[in-house]
Amino acid sequence: MKxxxxxxxxxxxxxxxxxxxDDGYKDFLKTLNREPIQPTKATLDGQQFENVLNAVLDGQxxxxxxxxxxxxxxxxxxxxxxxxQVRISRDLKFGNVTFVCYGVLDYLKEGIITDTKYSKTxxxxxxxxxxxxxxxxxxVPEAYRFDYKIxxxxxxxxxxxxxxxVEPIKLTVERFIKFLSKMRLTEIYKEKWKSKY
Amino acid sequence: xxILKPEQMDFxxxxxxxxxxxxxxxxxxxxxxxxxxVVLVDADEGLARVKAEHRKDAAICAxxxxxxxxxxxxxxxxxxxxxxxxxxxxxxxxxxxMRTDPKANRKNGGFSLQGFGIIKTEFLRLSAExxxxxxxxxxxxxxxxxxxxxxxxxLVCEGSxxxxxxxxxxxxxxxxxxxxxxxxxxxxxxxxxxKAAYGIKGLVRVPELTDGQANDFLVKLFAKxxxxxxxxxxxxxxxxxxxxxxxxxxxxxxEKIEKPEQALLTLNAIRALKHAMTSKKELExxxxxxxxxxxxxxxxxxxxxIAEVKGDEE
Numbered sequence: 157m158k159x160x161x162x163x164x165x166x167x168x169x170x171x172x173x174x175x176x177x178d179d180g181y182k183d184f185l186k187t188l189n190r191e192p193i194q195p196t197k198a199t200l201d202g203q204q205f206e207n208v209l210n211a212v213l214d215g216q217x218x219x220x221x222x223x224x225x226x227x228x229x230x231x232x233x234x235x236x237x238x239x240x241q242v243r244i245s246r247d248l249k250f251g252n253v254t255f256v257c258y259g260v261l262d263y264l265k266e267g268i269i270t271d272t273k274y275s276k277t278x279x280x281x282x283x284x285x286x287x288x289x290x291x292x293x294x295x296v297p298e299a300y301r302f303d304y305k306i307x308x309x310x311x312x313x314x315x316x317x318x319x320x321x322v323e324p325i326k327l328t329v330e331r332f333i334k335f336l337s338k339m340r341l342t343e344i345y346k347e348k349w350k351s352k353y
Numbered sequence: 354x355x356i357l358k359p360e361q362m363d364f365x366x367x368x369x370x371x372x373x374x375x376x377x378x379x380x381x382x383x384x385x386x387x388x389x390x391v392v393l394v395d396a397d398e399g400l401a402r403v404k405a406e407h408r409k410d411a412a413i414c415a416x417x418x419x420x421x422x423x424x425x426x427x428x429x430x431x432x433x434x435x436x437x438x439x440x441x442x443x444x445x446x447x448x449x450x451m452r453t454d455p456k457a458n459r460k461n462g463g464f465s466l467q468g469f470g471i472i473k474t475e476f477l478r479l480s481a482e483x484x485x486x487x488x489x490x491x492x493x494x495x496x497x498x499x500x501x502x503x504x505x506x507x508l509v510c511e512g513s514x515x516x517x518x519x520x521x522x523x524x525x526x527x528x529x530x531x532x533x534x535x536x537x538x539x540x541x542x543x544x545x546x547x548k549a550a551y552g553i554k555g556l557v558r559v560p561e562l563t564d565g566q567a568n569d570f571l572v573k574l575f576a577k578x579x580x581x582x583x584x585x586x587x588x589x590x591x592x593x594x595x596x597x598x599x600x601x602x603x604x605x606x607x608e609k610i611e612k613p614e615q616a617l618l619t620l621n622a623i624r625a626l627k628h629a630m631t632s633k634k635e636l637e638x639x640x641x642x643x644x645x646x647x648x649x650x651x652x653x654x655x656x657x658x659i660a661e662v663k664g665d666e667e
Contacts, residue, residue: 239638264638266596267630280516281546298631311473313516321540321549 160351163248163255163329167349168287171332188341190348198275205274205307206262210240227307231272234305238265244295245353248326255329256351259288259295269299273306282306283315290322367582368484369575370521372439372548373537374493374508375528380535382437383407384528384559385490388571390432394420396441399492407568417449428486433571439491439518440510446472447511473517480521488575491518495527495545506545523550524578528559535559552581595629602626603636613649616640616658 167187174184186193195203205224212218212232218225242261247254263270269292275282283289289302302322304315336342375381382399385391386409393400393411400411410431412423420442427434436442447464450457450471457468483489494509506527508515519525525548526537537557539549549555559570603623610619623636644650649658 239635242634242638244634264631264635266593278516280519281541284541284543296631296634298634300630308513310470311517313520318549321554 159253160247160353161253161255161346162258162349162351163332164258165286165288165291168291168328168332171335172285172287188344188348201276202272202274205309206272209235209272213238213240224307224309226310227312230312231305231307235263235265235270238263238270246295248294248329250330250333254351256353257291257295257325259292261292261296264296264299267298267300269293269296269302271302271304273304274309275306276308278306278308278313280313280315287323287325287328289317290325290328293317293319293322294325367579368486368488369523369578370480370484370489370491371571372491372493372508372518372522372525373528374495374506374526374545377494378402379528379530380559381492381528382435383562383568384535384537384570385435385437385492387568388433388435388488388490389575390430391435391490392427392431392433393435393437394423394442395437396445397438397492397494399437404562406564407562414445417445420445424483431487433488433490434483435490435492437492438509439493440508442491443472443476443511443514443518446475450475469512469514472514476514476517477521484521490571491522493518503543505543508546519546519548522548524548524553526557531556535561551578551585553578592629595627596632599626599628599632600635603632604639607636607640607643610643610647613647613658613660616644616649617656 170180170184170187174180177183183193205228208218208222208224209228209231212228213235218228218232222228239261240263242264243258244261245256245258248257249255261269262272271288271292273283283304283306289304293299293302297319300318302317304317306313306315333342336345373381373384382393383403386393386403386407391409393409395411395413400408412420412427414420414423424434447457447468450468451464454468454471457465457471459465480489495506496509498505498507508518510518524539525546526539527545527547528535528537530536535558537559538545539547539554539557541547541549553574557574562568603626606619606622610616620637620640623640624633626632626636644658648661650661651657652659
């Protein structure tokens with residue numbers, strides 16, 4: 157049996173939030189156990205925003221009376237021609253254990269990975285500690301930049317990261333493994349996150 | 354409208370927009386006055402704190418309309434406009450919006466949400482207009498905030514405009530003193546926001562000015578940034594050309610897929626192209642989308658693509 161385990165930026169994010177929020181640990185255990193999590197209004201709004209953007213990128217017309225007309229028009233201009241929902245995996249080895257890093261990139265175009273976020277409470281630097289940029293730039297080493305495009309429904313804010321500005325994902329994963337071991341969660345992880353490949 | 358190819362683009366004359374934040378008295382105004390041919394819009398009486406030998410021309414304006422008038426006078430005379438402070442500019446814009454646009458006023462007399470929209474739109478317009486003619490340095494005071502367990506030094510600027518002011522900026526630095534020496538932090542940290550670009554990143558020391566020494570730190574920094582931008586553009590030029598060629602060819606191949614037996618040949622042809630940047634991954638993603646759309650799937654045993662039969666997954 158190969159020792160291969162799946163690892164995603166969502167799992168790492170959930171772990172990072174568990175260290176910060178009071179009830180974060182409870183949510184992290186749900187994620188670790190791959191239990192369904194009830195989407196929040198913010199999550200649903202984010203999905204809806206992305207769906208509208210993708211529809212416009214696919215050629216659908218957006219009425220100028222639409223509540224998101226301004227940010228969607230701007231983003232559609234910037235992301236025109238980008239590949240959408242790009243699924244990528246890449247192995248990350250620690251001794252005889254292989255972690256299959258996996259991610260779905262919102263957009264990929266001309267060496268730039270773009271992830272869109274919808275946030276009513278955005279503040280500059282919000283995604284600085286997120287493992288997403290690091291994970292995705294590991295998945296696409298040819299990319300020279302990762303851009304978050306954050307909209308509050310009216311404006312679009314950009315946070316850009318280059319590979320040398322983020323912690324290498326290997327270090328993050330290493331800390332995550334140590335955390336699992338310390339909290340005696342390794343067996344759950346091994347059971348629930350075994351890779352099929 | 355002229356469409357330029359990357360190889361035709363010239364950034365040597367590009368003007369730079371920079372944010373400098375820091376506590377009062379850390380030396381922001383003196384630093385800003387080290388930019389090329391500078392004029393200071395002094396809404397914070399910051400010039401009074403600058404050593405006489407480093408003072409430069411300044412405009413003092415009470416209203417936003419006065420500022421716009423002054424900017425007209427700056428054209429052709431200066432290369433850099435310093436706004437001291439960006440927070441004061443936002444206050445000025447707020448006053449202007451309330452006086453000139455009824456939508457900015459709430460019925461009870463307060464400032465409306467739409468008013469903030471008006472401010473943001475005007476800030477972006479002004480930044481774009483200024484950039485056409487000048488480098489721009491926005492100075493910001495900071496306030497100490499608690500963010501999770503960390504102390505965060507945030508820009509003093511009203512409402513959500515503090516997020517937007519970063520948008521037009523090429524560079525952003527937090528100015529602070531470490532062991533008696535001044536530093537500009539260009540890389541964002543958990544304690545402050547910043548913006549690195551064109552090879553200007555991390556901590557950059559600002560040397561202490563001695564009597565009679567030229568105050569030209571930002572002259573040199575801007576020159577270095579422009580040089581790096583030019584070099585970056587030149588380094589990317591061949592990659593972008595290669596990328597565009599690969600993408601055009603790959604899309605042409607994908608477009609021609611009609612039968613399952615063509616799929617694997619096409620995928621191999623895509624992989625054999627001379628790729629640059631992310632062209633290989635983008636084309637593979639487009640290929641996957643196309644075969645899915647055509648109803649083809651990869652058969653591991655036959656080692657080729659086959660037409661999916663409806664209900665065969667049952």
